[in-house]
Amino acid sequence: xxxxxxxxxxxxxxxxxxxxxxxxxxxxxxxxxxxxxxxxxxxxxxxxxxxxxxxxxxxxxxxxxxxxxxxxxxxxxxxxxxxxxxxxxxxxxxxxxxxxxxxxxxxxxxxxxx
Amino acid sequence: xxxxxxxxxxxxxxxxxxxxxxxxxxxxxxxxxxxxxxxxxxxxxxxxxxxxxxxxxxxxxxxxxxxxxxxxxxxxxxxxxxxxxxxxxxxxxxxxxxxxxxxxxxxxx
Numbered sequence: 181x182x183x184x185x186x187x188x189x190x191x192x193x194x195x196x197x198x199x200x201x202x203x204x205x206x207x208x209x210x211x212x213x214x215x216x217x218x219x220x221x222x223x224x225x226x227x228x229x230x231x232x233x234x235x236x237x238x239x240x241x242x243x244x245x246x247x248x249x250x251x252x253x254x255x256x257x258x259x260x261x262x263x264x265x266x267x268x269x270x271x272x273x274x275x276x277x278x279x280x281x282x283x284x285x286x287x288x289x290x291x292x293x294x
Numbered sequence: 295x296x297x298x299x300x301x302x303x304x305x306x307x308x309x310x311x312x313x314x315x316x317x318x319x320x321x322x323x324x325x326x327x328x329x330x331x332x333x334x335x336x337x338x339x340x341x342x343x344x345x346x347x348x349x350x351x352x353x354x355x356x357x358x359x360x361x362x363x364x365x366x367x368x369x370x371x372x373x374x375x376x377x378x379x380x381x382x383x384x385x386x387x388x389x390x391x392x393x394x395x396x397x398x399x400x401x402x403x
Binding site: 285 | 300302326328335336337338339340382384386388389390391392393394395396
């Protein structure tokens with residue numbers, strides 16, 4: 181079954197404690213992306229990756245890091261989380277063959293930073 | 295001004311109604327327009343996409359793009375309670391994708 185898997189689904193952490201949200205896809209997609217979803221603001225792109233070792237900033241990259249060492253994995257790293265990073269996070273993957281019009285999303289990670 | 299503007303609703307309609315969901319966009323360089331549906335506690339799923347201007351129909355759903363007015367529309371015919379969800383419009387030029395805030399739709403049985 182084609183899927184994007186994020187872990188964990190829920191996370192409560194304290195300010196400043198480094199955390200990583202993992203994302204893995206099994207569709208051999210070149211393109212992966214991270215979004216955060218906030219009420220009234222919709223989905224905003226944090227970082228995206230066109231392929232292994234190729235990443236670029238989206239609209240809201242401050243406070244986040246990513247890496248793409250393998251095609252299937254695209255972890256999101258918060259080095260020093262702050263309360264304003266409390267949000268619902270989604271990882272997505274897609275193929276350039278569809279011009280990235282069909283993105284497959286994970287189930288989401290609800291992060292609370294206290 | 296946000297690059298993709300969408301009325302958040304909520305929009306409540308009776309079963310069987312025709313639903314019209316709308317967005318405006320500002321980046322003319324992005325030629326692909328998508329509609330995603332998101333059920334509660336789930337990730338968004340692609341409903342359909344269009345390239346440039348024109349209409350595209352898929353069952354009860356019709357997507358329409360008017361590039362002269364920078365307007366994107368999704369029409370749902372014979373709406374069903376199972377259509378109750380948040381609908382997100384999006385615009386992409388390839389790598390970067392901009393989403394609207396989403397419109398919450400409730401279809402009452």
